[in-house]
Amino acid sequence: MTTAYQKLSARMQKINDLGHLQAMSHWDEAVMMPPGGGEARAQALSTLSSVLHDFITAPEIAEEIASAKTETLTAPWEQMNLEIIEKNYRRAVDVPSDLVAKFTRAHMQSEQAWREMRATNDWQAFLPLFSETFKLCREIATIQGESLGMDPYDALIDQYSTGFNQAIIDPIFSQLKAELPNIIKNIVAKQADENLLPITGTFLVEQQRQLGLELMQALGFNFNHGRLDVSHHPFCGGVPSDVRITTRYSDHEFITSAMGICHETGHARYEQGLPTAWSGQPVGKALGMAIHESQSLLIEMYACRSAAFMEFLSPLVKRHFGDNPCYNPANLLKIYTRVKPGYIRVDADAVTYPLHVILRYELEQQLFTDQLSIKDLPEAWDQKMRTYLDLSTGANYQNGVMQDVHWPAGIFGYFPAYTLGSLIAAQLFAAATKAHPQIENQLKQGDFTTLFSWLNKHVHSRASSVSPTTLIQDATGGPLDSSYYLKHISERYRE
């Protein structure tokens, strides 16, 4: 006889399968699709969404969850799987579908408008559309919060970074906010005297691609289960058994693409390391965006932007682009650890980045508690930029409040994931190198086996079978703590 849990499990596999097609279509759209294919593709994906929605909200699921709770599950991961299934189901069914449809229309409109209005810096025209998107997002967050027993903004944070909330984030971000502005001033002052040889010349895409593939090889990317391609915005997509990472090449430098590939490979190794025994089940998926980002940032920021790794990178670069002093390890390290406060989050270095995130996080908190209204965002933004990074955006909305796609697209509560990821990465990297001091020497050889075997054991193989709190505690022996990050930047940037 089929148990209720088995029935649920079969449903999850089907939902996963349709998600597979969705993920691959998104990859294709970003990487392969000619522009004229867009309309029919949007139509096809909208039909798939509605089919998926019917699967996800099938009324039988409620009964099956209730029955499954009375059954004896054979493994702890099945228990966790059931919990996630229930949480996902409540998220899907508790919000009335006409509200979801209104929100979808609103954020599609504001995102579309944003693409044009950001270019023309037109905050005033964008404001009414954006206000509507925010209003509906908040309505949904309120319903989901009630349903899950969470504050509305926490419900959004939890949606992206499972297991995190303001109670965890606030003290951590407070410490960063208190210390980073001074740290940045010191680093900038120190770097001002540095003699950095800039990289100049033209770099063939095919050679950059070869370099990227060699980095992926060193990082243990499994090419039997994934590929590297090109897209306008780099990302890690696809499915665990077929991970599609992308990059973007510039003719003028290889620095960004090379490190971007390391970053995406960090994401990819997480996906490729998820336990195949749980594939197709919610418990077998990655543990939210904060942990996902920790895996890419650990590789990029902690392992690859290190003095040790430059010993490996330098000869690779020279083999492709010739022997030039600017490719010496010390100079590459200077390039890769340059700190420079700027307006744009996505261009920020590892030290100023958290302040971009904290700024957005605090503004989101204020919006969700009515301490700030949407129309006053630019002024509040400018004030925080001046406080945190000593820069004024003024009426430069396109590089201020209008710079990110997240808000226009109705995505609130996502930003903390980036900095949580960085903090978790610092803490995990400290634990891994403490357990295996040879890791640093291995990085000099481009040997990541010890590091990844530790990560696989403590992160990848656990998938979503534990909360991030448990995962961090088990892996590092303590709760999330920003001092690892602060210690790391102090060592790397001010030594």
Next chain:
Amino acid sequence: MTTAYQKLSARMQKINDLGHLQAMSHWDEAVMMPPGGGEARAQALSTLSSVLHDFITAPEIAEEIASAKTETLTAPWEQMNLEIIEKNYRRAVDVPSDLVAKFTRAHMQSEQAWREMRATNDWQAFLPLFSETFKLCREIATIQGESLGMDPYDALIDQYSTGFNQAIIDPIFSQLKAELPNIIKNIVAKQADENLLPITGTFLVEQQRQLGLELMQALGFNFNHGRLDVSHHPFCGGVPSDVRITTRYSDHEFITSAMGICHETGHARYEQGLPTAWSGQPVGKALGMAIHESQSLLIEMYACRSAAFMEFLSPLVKRHFGDNPCYNPANLLKIYTRVKPGYIRVDADAVTYPLHVILRYELEQQLFTDQLSIKDLPEAWDQKMRTYLDLSTGANYQNGVMQDVHWPAGIFGYFPAYTLGSLIAAQLFAAATKAHPQIENQLKQGDFTTLFSWLNKHVHSRASSVSPTTLIQDATGGPLDSSYYLKHISERYRE
């Protein structure tokens, strides 16, 4: 109020949308997917198939068809759309689903076995699996035939080449069978004395690709609605607004790939020329495989393997690969019109090809009327090969009865499409050049505009709104007639 026809139409759009994802996934699988992605992809596609099956066989469709028949439809194409919807529905629901499942398992098994057993020439081991596949295919054909009022084998032919049947095919194939063996002997004898300069050297893939793209450009391929890539077996896939064609490059010659690209571009232009007003509806799709093949063969065999086109191709080739007498128009034409009887259908030239098809067609007819049993296929095959092409396959099963994937995959009734396509192509090309005698001169410039504007008017834009019989009659002024093909080869090969 929504009419029943409108409801059906909305269902068809959804079915079309899921088909879009299916088509793109197949393209991705053949072109992009790393091997390790296969298992999850198969699982995802199997789920999609079952979702699609539920959409296609929804019981409400029967009532909606019945109601729609009583409604006044505003356009003749809607009437045709309704007819196709009904026919597709009956095909889908009249066969019991457990029989479909048994057949799917059987042909997947025999196809898989064939991939190994063809290599080892093991007909005996293959026979029981193949017999089971044939048996189940015949059971399904019998049910569908009864349901559609057709002979079982006709039901299969009609499934692939809508509107064709043995009554149409038999006299046409008889004429070819009677005349071709002698024609071939004469051509081979004549060509034996020809001085053909063989192509030698190494040809860079990137240059071959450039040549291919230039050919596609000349052929009016719309790159805003499609792409060219590489796959093991060349094909034309994707959807009308995003047509994905593929080719395969050899280092040793560019001849096959260049002409293969012309062939696939013929398919692609058909898809790209389908009326967008009917997109998503059955009436808006291509009119079966025989007509589809006519569009690729018209471009490849009639337009591009011509003396006129060699005037355009020769300088293109020389620009890419250097000035060499073997790239002169006359020599390229010799290469592209070489006739040589061989064992393998897919390697056959335009003159011997029909005999490969007729052989298979006749054997299929005999199998479906119990005049031949599966186990006696090799002997019957050998006998026909000797009669038609003066070659003996004997116990060389891998180049005989086991050479094609069609039968192991449970595909019977498909082969006639190839030769019907060629005959239709000859007749259409004769009509087009009769209406527009300037086409030949235009081909010398690589100018296909007049030809494609004729094809678009008479074939592409009509999609499935008429039967092939009507389409051929309207376009050429007469019924399908193999004399156009015979006249063509007589002119091209024996003049």
